[in-house]
Amino acid sequence: MTTQYDDLFFRTNLNDHGEVPAPPLAYESPDIIPSGIYPISKPQDYFASNYDKDVGQNLVTGGPNYIYLRTKNLAQGAEGGTVSLYYTPASLVLYPDRWQKNQLKTSDQQTEVYIKASKTNDIAVTDNPFVWEPSAISNDHYCLISRVSTSKHPNDIPVVGSYSDMTDFILNHPGFGWRNVSLTDVNAPTFDTSVFYDQKSDAGRMVFQLECTNVPGGASVAFSSGTPVTDGKHIVLEKTTVPDNEGSWNTSVTCDVPAYYQTNIIYSYWANGTKPPLGFQLKLKVMHYVDDSSRFFHRLHTPEQLGATPELARMMRGKRGIVLGTHVTVGR
Structure with missing residues (x-):
């Protein structure tokens, strides 16, 4: 039996509408958006307009990658909160102790960005993207983990000590998103x-x-x-x-x-x-x-x-x- 979440949330995939437990395939969030080596003009308008699509790109090795986060507001009325982003080299199971200290920053060195939705079902997008210059990683990929914290759901990173805890974390925490990202050297600067x-x-x-x-x-x-x-x-x-x-x-x-x-x-x-x-x-x-x-x-x-x-x-x-x-x- 599922219930409807009532706050800002990240989708696990394009078929996720905010149900708890969340649908499977947790590592395909379209709301963690690597957008390339240049920032996007008016990201709120751009990424809200293509909410039905996954427009994320591969990460460029050795170059500046601008990464946006977007959430949908399922609360009754306006809602705001802060979002943050983490990374880790790929692991078969993404236990939080592998990534919770690997926090990405914006160009002005912020680890949290405030977002706000003015009404129910609005899409809230970061105007200040996170930026990352990932190192090449041989025959592998990275994982990105997003987090949104509101007064209703602070979404503290939990202590996960077993696969049962991890199952609960994936299914019952829509305030977190997960995305596997591949690397490319196409357009990588010297x-x-x-x-x-x-x-x-x-x-x-x-x-x-x-x-x-x-x-x-x-x-x-x-x-x-x-x-x-x-x-x-x-x-x-x-x-x-x-x-x-x-x-x-x-x-x-x-x-x-x-x-x-x-x-x-x-x-x-x-x-x-x-x-x-x-x-x-x-x-x-x-x-x-x-x-x-x-x-x-x-x-x-x-x-x-x-x-x-x-x-x-x-x-x-x-x-x-x-x-x-x-x-x-x-x-x-």
Whole structure:
């Protein structure tokens, strides 16, 4: 005999509608969603609209994987709570003592993300994804375990000391989800680098510029952060091929960043069969431009002096800027 759960829950598979005990096939949750190496714009709208589908992807080895969680609200009325995500190398039985200390974090280093559904049957999705760069694991896969905690159901991780306890855990705890995930090296970067960014107390329009020195044409670059800035937007440059150049090329994105925003930005490089020459260098810069009303204006540089692309130079015409910080990766 089954009963209906009455809170935020993760499905075990697409045929799960919140019954307790849950249906079998526990390791296929479509609500743990590895979405690839870039964050999704407006994830609430996107993942709520395809709730009837499993849109999860394989994990990319050695690259940033952005992982979203979604729940359905079976409570009577609004409901909110925090979600968290764990991982473990595959095991025939996923006893909690194997994974409960392996907690994944978001780009801004949070281990819990608040979600809220405004009414019964609403889908609640994380706006701030978890990010993970999994190591290659030979002839095997990883398992991801999600958890949602609400005031009604805190869903503390239980002590499981027997297969009977594990059976109860799988069948009677809809606040947990389970998903086996495979690895692929398709689109895996040659390397990537993570750097911390802190906006402090001034909100502003910031330019994030990636400078490529002695980077061969045909190679590719990208950078991203999962922490949303404004209106569901992210700091993200999708994979871009470096054109044939005479030693120096750059590209940039511009974002309105709120005060006290913090995140980790990951910038990535794909050799694509090329060989970096001597002097290879990637430099991530953050810059800010001001107009002539600023007291700093006459002491700053023109967009051209800062190496702006023609598009950025047009956008910043009449303004001057400063490089507030850089992070460099140098080839060997």
